[in-house]
Amino acid sequence: xxxxxxxxxxxxxNSACQMKMIATIVHQLTKDxxxxxxxxxxxxxxxxxxxxxxxxxxxxxxxxxxxYFSVTGDILADxxxxxxxxxxxxxxxxxxxxxxxxEDVLAPLLWLRQREIVHxxxxxxxxxxxxxxxx
Amino acid sequence: MLFNNNDxxxxxxxxxxxxxxxxxxxxxxVSPSTGFQRGxxxxxxxxxxxxxxxxxxxxxxxxxxLRLKIMELAFAITDFNLYLDLHPDDTESYKxxxxxxxxxxxLEQEYTTKFGPLAITNVQSQKYEWLKNPWPWDESGGNxxx
Numbered sequence: 001x002x003x004x005x006x007x008x009x010x011x012x013x014n015s016a017c018q019m020k021m022i023a024t025i026v027h028q029l030t031k032d033x034x035x036x037x038x039x040x041x042x043x044x045x046x047x048x049x050x051x052x053x054x055x056x057x058x059x060x061x062x063x064x065x066x067x068y069f070s071v072t073g074d075i076l077a078d079x080x081x082x083x084x085x086x087x088x089x090x091x092x093x094x095x096x097x098x099x100x101x102x103e104d105v106l107a108p109l110l111w112l113r114q115r116e117i118v119h120x121x122x123x124x125x126x127x128x129x130x131x132x133x134x135x
Numbered sequence: 136m137l138f139n140n141n142d143x144x145x146x147x148x149x150x151x152x153x154x155x156x157x158x159x160x161x162x163x164x165v166s167p168s169t170g171f172q173r174g175x176x177x178x179x180x181x182x183x184x185x186x187x188x189x190x191x192x193x194x195x196x197x198x199x200x201l202r203l204k205i206m207e208l209a210f211a212i213t214d215f216n217l218y219l220d221l222h223p224d225d226t227e228s229y230k231x232x233x234x235x236x237x238x239x240x241x242l243e244q245e246y247t248t249k250f251g252p253l254a255i256t257n258v259q260s261q262k263y264e265w266l267k268n269p270w271p272w273d274e275s276g277g278n279x280x281x
Contacts, residue, residue: 014213014217020271023272024271024272027272028272094184097184097187103190106187106190107189107190110174110184110187110189110190111173111174111189112174113174113184114173114174114175114181114182114189115174115175117175117180117181117182118174118175118176118177118180118214118217119217121177121180122217122218122220122221125221126221129221
């Protein structure tokens with residue numbers, strides 16, 4: 001492995017797959033909703049801009065942006081950032097789990113939360129690996 | 136389900152006349168079906184949330200059964216990938232990884248022949264069948280817009 005970017009690449013691929021799963025859940029939950037129902041759920045503004053299209057934004061409506069992706073070029077700092085991202089994702093999945101009682105939504109959320117735990121552990125191992133190499 | 140998993144059920148991966156079954160039991164990984172259900176192949180890293188149980192997928196017919204097995208193997212392969220990236224010298228784990236890859240290829244071939252392509256590169260059929268597949272977000276197949 002030495003200085004291989006492979007663990008990063010694998011992890012990025014996994015994150016893209018998680019986005020697909022969440023987008024699918026949102027699509028399945030909204031596809032048969034009436035405009036009135038969307039409005040009652042506080043989604044009138046969303047509907048105005050995006051209809052039922054999947055637009056990636058956070059729970060407060062802030063659109064997805066890479067502005068907050070931090071890359072310092074310092075390998076230990078960057079892997080710590082990745083580890084934090086996995087923990088933050090786990091925490092948000094737990095909030096989503098707390099907020100729903102829909103079993104078809106719960107099952108994939110529990111699964112995705114578990115992925116964050118695995119990814120965190122792999123990043124942690126990668127951190128230790130670089131640390132041992134003298135970074 | 137959490138405490139009633141099929142962790143010790145390796146019948147699917149049992150190879151007649153080999154001790155592969157015993158070998159995996161001692162391993163740091165759980166079986167692909169348990170791992171896929173949990174979202175975590177690592178025996179010691181699994182942390183459930185509160186008192187929620189993870190959900191076992193139930194296949195309704197032969198096609199779903201076969202696809203579920205393929206998904207379980209693909210999932211196991213992904214976690215082995217993450218692990219082996221960091222432990223490339225763990226030959227024991229690499230051996231199991233190879234078994235899953237071989238088994239997955241065989242099942243994908245079987246699925247493709249019986250039910251159509253799982254990947255764009257599965258081209259057994261004489262005609263282009265990719266669009267006929269139901270996509271994960273569809274309930275009625277993938278030809279709604281074509």
